[in-house]
Amino acid sequence: MTTFALVGAGPGLGLATARRFGSAGHSVALLSRSAEHLENLATELDRDGIEARGFTTDVLDPASLTTALRTAGETLGPIEILQYSPVPRADFMKPVTACSNDAPEAPTSPAASSGRQQASATTQSNSDRNNAMDIRLTLDGRPVDGTLNDSPAARDLATLLLLTLDLEDFHGTERIGCPPRKLETLGAPEPVAPKAGDLAYYAPWGNLALFYRDGASASADLLILGRTEADADRLAGADRITIEAAS
Numbered sequence: 001m002t003t004f005a006l007v008g009a010g011p012g013l014g015l016a017t018a019r020r021f022g023s024a025g026h027s028v029a030l031l032s033r034s035a036e037h038l039e040n041l042a043t044e045l046d047r048d049g050i051e052a053r054g055f056t057t058d059v060l061d062p063a064s065l066t067t068a069l070r071t072a073g074e075t076l077g078p079i080e081i082l083q084y085s086p087v088p089r090a091d092f093m094k095p096v097t098a099c100s101n102d103a104p105e106a107p108t109s110p111a112a113s114s115g116r117q118q119a120s121a122t123t124q125s126n127s128d129r130n131n132a133m134d135i136r137l138t139l140d141g142r143p144v145d146g147t148l149n150d151s152p153a154a155r156d157l158a159t160l161l162l163l164t165l166d167l168e169d170f171h172g173t174e175r176i177g178c179p180p181r182k183l184e185t186l187g188a189p190e191p192v193a194p195k196a197g198d199l200a201y202y203a204p205w206g207n208l209a210l211f212y213r214d215g216a217s218a219s220a221d222l223l224i225l226g227r228t229e230a231d232a233d234r235l236a237g238a239d240r241i242t243i244e245a246a247s
Contacts, residue, residue, distance in 0.1 A: 002080035005029040005072055007059050008204050009041050014085050021081060022050030029072035029079065030054045031065070034176055034205050036168060051076070058171065059084075059204065060219060133158060134246035137199075137228050139238040145246065146199065146228035153201050154225040156184040157208075162244040165208065174200075174209040175238050182206040183223075191218040197235070199226045199243075212236040 004021035006014050009030040018028045022045055030052060032038050038054025045052035053076060057068035073079045132147040133154070148154040157163075157179070165177030174194075185203050194200050194215035201223045202209055208225075212235035215222070228235075 001025040002078050003027045003029050003076045005079045005082045007031045008085040027076040028052040029076055031057050031068050032205050033058050034207050037205050136244050136246050138242040140240055144228055144230040148226035152187045153183045153185055153223045164242040166240055167238055173213045174211045176207045176209045178207045188223050191220050193218045196232050197227045198224050200224050
Protein backbone atom coordinates (compact mmCIF):
# COMPACT_ATOMS: atom_id res chain seq x y z
CA MET A 1 0.00 0.00 0.00
CA THR A 2 1.20 3.53 -0.68
CA THR A 3 1.69 6.52 1.63
CA PHE A 4 -0.58 9.39 2.63
CA ALA A 5 1.44 12.57 3.36
CA LEU A 6 -0.05 15.22 5.63
CA VAL A 7 1.77 18.53 5.21
CA GLY A 8 0.76 20.79 8.06
CA ALA A 9 -0.19 17.99 10.41
CA GLY A 10 -2.65 19.31 12.97
CA PRO A 11 -4.67 17.73 15.80
CA GLY A 12 -8.08 18.45 14.24
CA LEU A 13 -9.05 17.87 10.62
CA GLY A 14 -5.51 16.83 9.68
CA LEU A 15 -5.38 14.05 12.26
CA ALA A 16 -8.89 12.90 11.33
CA THR A 17 -7.88 12.71 7.67
CA ALA A 18 -4.73 10.77 8.56
CA ARG A 19 -6.85 8.30 10.53
CA ARG A 20 -9.19 7.85 7.57
CA PHE A 21 -6.42 7.02 5.09
CA GLY A 22 -4.44 5.06 7.67
CA SER A 23 -7.44 2.88 8.46
CA ALA A 24 -7.70 2.15 4.73
CA GLY A 25 -4.20 0.67 4.83
CA HIS A 26 -2.00 3.60 3.82
CA SER A 27 1.13 4.48 5.73
CA VAL A 28 1.01 8.04 7.06
CA ALA A 29 3.79 10.62 6.76
CA LEU A 30 3.33 13.59 9.09
CA LEU A 31 5.21 16.76 8.21
CA SER A 32 5.60 19.62 10.66
CA ARG A 33 8.26 21.90 12.07
CA SER A 34 7.84 20.67 15.67
CA ALA A 35 9.36 17.28 16.50
CA GLU A 36 7.38 17.10 19.75
CA HIS A 37 4.14 17.83 17.89
CA LEU A 38 4.89 15.11 15.34
CA GLU A 39 5.71 12.58 18.02
CA ASN A 40 2.38 13.21 19.77
CA LEU A 41 0.40 12.77 16.54
CA ALA A 42 2.31 9.64 15.52
CA THR A 43 1.68 8.14 18.97
CA GLU A 44 -2.06 8.75 18.63
CA LEU A 45 -2.13 7.05 15.23
CA ASP A 46 -0.02 4.18 16.49
CA ARG A 47 -2.68 3.49 19.15
CA ASP A 48 -5.11 2.95 16.27
CA GLY A 49 -2.76 0.46 14.64
CA ILE A 50 -1.71 2.90 11.89
CA GLU A 51 1.88 3.06 10.69
CA ALA A 52 2.87 6.71 10.99
CA ARG A 53 6.16 8.58 11.01
CA GLY A 54 6.96 12.24 11.61
CA PHE A 55 9.33 14.26 9.43
CA THR A 56 10.48 17.65 10.67
CA THR A 57 10.41 20.41 8.05
CA ASP A 58 9.46 24.01 7.42
CA VAL A 59 6.34 23.49 5.30
CA LEU A 60 6.63 27.01 3.85
CA ASP A 61 10.19 26.42 2.61
CA PRO A 62 10.03 24.58 -0.75
CA ALA A 63 13.53 23.13 -0.47
CA SER A 64 13.01 21.88 3.09
CA LEU A 65 9.59 20.44 2.23
CA THR A 66 10.87 18.70 -0.91
CA THR A 67 13.65 17.02 1.07
CA ALA A 68 11.24 15.87 3.78
CA LEU A 69 8.76 14.45 1.26
CA ARG A 70 11.53 12.58 -0.52
CA THR A 71 12.71 11.11 2.79
CA ALA A 72 9.14 10.15 3.70
CA GLY A 73 8.68 8.35 0.39
CA GLU A 74 11.93 6.47 0.79
CA THR A 75 11.04 5.49 4.38
CA LEU A 76 7.35 4.55 4.08
CA GLY A 77 6.80 3.95 0.39
CA PRO A 78 5.65 6.04 -2.59
CA ILE A 79 3.45 9.02 -1.71
CA GLU A 80 0.21 8.65 -3.63
CA ILE A 81 -1.98 11.08 -1.66
CA LEU A 82 -0.91 14.44 -0.25
CA GLN A 83 -2.86 16.93 1.82
CA TYR A 84 -1.35 20.41 2.20
CA SER A 85 -3.04 22.12 5.12
CA PRO A 86 -1.09 24.90 6.83
CA VAL A 87 -3.13 27.94 7.85
CA PRO A 88 -3.96 29.84 4.62
CA ARG A 89 -1.70 32.80 3.84
CA ALA A 90 -2.92 35.97 2.18
CA ASP A 91 -0.13 35.81 -0.40
CA PHE A 92 -1.33 32.34 -1.46
CA MET A 93 -4.93 33.45 -1.98
CA LYS A 94 -6.60 35.28 -4.87
CA PRO A 95 -10.00 35.29 -6.61
CA VAL A 96 -10.73 32.25 -8.79
CA THR A 97 -11.36 34.59 -11.73
CA ALA A 98 -7.76 35.81 -11.43
CA CYS A 99 -6.36 32.31 -11.99
CA SER A 100 -5.19 30.98 -15.34
CA ASN A 101 -2.71 28.45 -16.63
CA ASP A 102 -0.27 31.16 -17.68
CA ALA A 103 -0.70 33.42 -14.63
CA PRO A 104 0.17 31.45 -11.49
CA GLU A 105 0.60 34.56 -9.42
CA ALA A 106 -1.73 37.52 -9.01
CA PRO A 107 0.03 40.85 -9.72
CA THR A 108 0.42 43.22 -6.79
CA SER A 109 1.17 46.91 -7.02
CA PRO A 110 4.49 47.58 -5.22
CA ALA A 111 3.28 51.03 -4.21
CA ALA A 112 0.04 49.70 -2.80
CA SER A 113 1.83 46.88 -0.99
CA SER A 114 4.36 49.28 0.49
CA GLY A 115 1.60 51.60 1.65
CA ARG A 116 -0.30 48.79 3.33
CA GLN A 117 2.80 47.56 5.10
CA GLN A 118 3.74 51.03 6.34
CA ALA A 119 0.23 51.77 7.59
CA SER A 120 -0.02 48.37 9.26
CA ALA A 121 3.38 48.72 10.91
CA THR A 122 2.41 52.14 12.27
CA THR A 123 -0.91 50.83 13.59
CA GLN A 124 0.72 47.81 15.21
CA SER A 125 3.50 49.93 16.71
CA ASN A 126 1.03 52.39 18.23
CA SER A 127 -1.14 49.57 19.58
CA ASP A 128 1.85 47.82 21.12
CA ARG A 129 3.12 51.00 22.74
CA ASN A 130 -0.25 52.02 24.21
CA ASN A 131 -1.56 48.61 25.30
CA ALA A 132 1.48 46.45 26.02
CA MET A 133 1.18 44.07 28.97
CA ASP A 134 4.20 43.59 31.21
CA ILE A 135 5.16 39.97 31.76
CA ARG A 136 7.92 37.99 33.45
CA LEU A 137 9.72 35.22 31.61
CA THR A 138 11.60 32.71 33.73
CA LEU A 139 14.20 30.88 31.68
CA ASP A 140 15.62 27.84 33.44
CA GLY A 141 14.88 29.43 36.82
CA ARG A 142 16.22 32.88 35.97
CA PRO A 143 13.64 35.69 35.53
CA VAL A 144 13.72 38.39 32.88
CA ASP A 145 11.21 41.11 32.02
CA GLY A 146 9.18 41.15 28.83
CA THR A 147 6.02 42.52 27.25
CA LEU A 148 3.05 41.19 25.31
CA ASN A 149 1.56 43.35 22.57
CA ASP A 150 -2.15 44.03 22.07
CA SER A 151 -2.74 41.57 19.21
CA PRO A 152 -5.62 39.06 19.51
CA ALA A 153 -3.21 36.14 19.87
CA ALA A 154 -1.22 37.92 22.61
CA ARG A 155 -4.40 38.75 24.53
CA ASP A 156 -5.45 35.11 24.23
CA LEU A 157 -2.07 33.94 25.50
CA ALA A 158 -2.50 36.21 28.52
CA THR A 159 -5.57 34.17 29.53
CA LEU A 160 -3.36 31.06 29.82
CA LEU A 161 -0.86 32.60 32.22
CA LEU A 162 0.81 31.29 34.37
CA LEU A 163 2.24 28.98 31.71
CA THR A 164 5.29 26.69 31.83
CA LEU A 165 6.63 24.96 28.71
CA ASP A 166 9.58 22.74 27.84
CA LEU A 167 11.52 24.11 24.89
CA GLU A 168 13.38 22.53 21.99
CA ASP A 169 15.50 24.06 19.27
CA PHE A 170 14.26 24.72 15.77
CA HIS A 171 16.48 25.60 12.78
CA GLY A 172 19.19 27.12 14.96
CA THR A 173 17.04 30.26 15.24
CA GLU A 174 14.35 29.76 17.87
CA ARG A 175 13.30 27.75 20.90
CA ILE A 176 9.78 26.34 20.60
CA GLY A 177 7.17 24.84 22.91
CA CYS A 178 3.47 24.00 22.66
CA PRO A 179 0.82 25.67 24.88
CA PRO A 180 -2.18 23.58 25.95
CA ARG A 181 -4.39 24.88 23.13
CA LYS A 182 -4.24 26.96 19.98
CA LEU A 183 -4.50 30.75 20.23
CA GLU A 184 -6.96 33.14 18.61
CA THR A 185 -5.55 34.43 15.30
CA LEU A 186 -8.54 36.22 13.77
CA GLY A 187 -7.73 39.88 13.16
CA ALA A 188 -3.97 39.37 13.33
CA PRO A 189 -1.89 42.39 12.23
CA GLU A 190 0.19 42.45 9.05
CA PRO A 191 3.14 40.06 9.49
CA VAL A 192 6.62 41.34 10.25
CA ALA A 193 9.95 39.52 10.24
CA PRO A 194 10.84 38.20 13.72
CA LYS A 195 13.83 39.64 15.55
CA ALA A 196 16.02 38.17 18.27
CA GLY A 197 14.13 38.51 21.55
CA ASP A 198 10.69 38.21 19.95
CA LEU A 199 8.07 35.87 21.39
CA ALA A 200 5.92 34.58 18.54
CA TYR A 201 3.16 32.10 17.74
CA TYR A 202 3.31 29.76 14.74
CA ALA A 203 -0.36 29.21 13.88
CA PRO A 204 -0.23 25.99 11.79
CA TRP A 205 1.24 23.92 14.63
CA GLY A 206 0.10 25.99 17.60
CA ASN A 207 3.57 26.45 19.08
CA LEU A 208 5.21 29.41 20.76
CA ALA A 209 8.61 30.47 19.45
CA LEU A 210 11.26 32.42 21.35
CA PHE A 211 13.72 33.80 18.79
CA TYR A 212 17.39 34.05 19.70
CA ARG A 213 18.35 35.03 16.14
CA ASP A 214 16.57 37.21 13.60
CA GLY A 215 14.12 35.27 11.43
CA ALA A 216 14.56 35.15 7.67
CA SER A 217 11.33 36.87 6.61
CA ALA A 218 7.78 37.79 7.55
CA SER A 219 5.08 35.11 7.35
CA ALA A 220 1.32 35.36 7.79
CA ASP A 221 1.55 32.13 9.82
CA LEU A 222 3.97 33.63 12.36
CA LEU A 223 2.41 36.14 14.75
CA ILE A 224 4.61 38.31 16.96
CA LEU A 225 3.20 38.30 20.50
CA GLY A 226 5.79 40.35 22.37
CA ARG A 227 9.45 40.42 23.24
CA THR A 228 12.14 40.28 25.88
CA GLU A 229 15.54 41.94 26.06
CA ALA A 230 17.31 38.83 27.37
CA ASP A 231 20.62 38.24 25.61
CA ALA A 232 20.77 35.81 22.69
CA ASP A 233 22.98 33.22 24.43
CA ARG A 234 20.56 32.95 27.30
CA LEU A 235 17.60 32.53 24.96
CA ALA A 236 19.43 29.97 22.82
CA GLY A 237 20.21 27.74 25.81
CA ALA A 238 16.78 27.85 27.46
CA ASP A 239 15.21 24.43 28.07
CA ARG A 240 12.17 25.59 30.07
CA ILE A 241 10.19 28.81 30.14
CA THR A 242 7.55 30.11 32.52
CA ILE A 243 5.47 33.08 31.38
CA GLU A 244 3.43 35.05 33.91
CA ALA A 245 1.96 38.49 34.38
CA ALA A 246 4.39 40.90 36.01
CA SER A 247 3.44 41.71 39.59
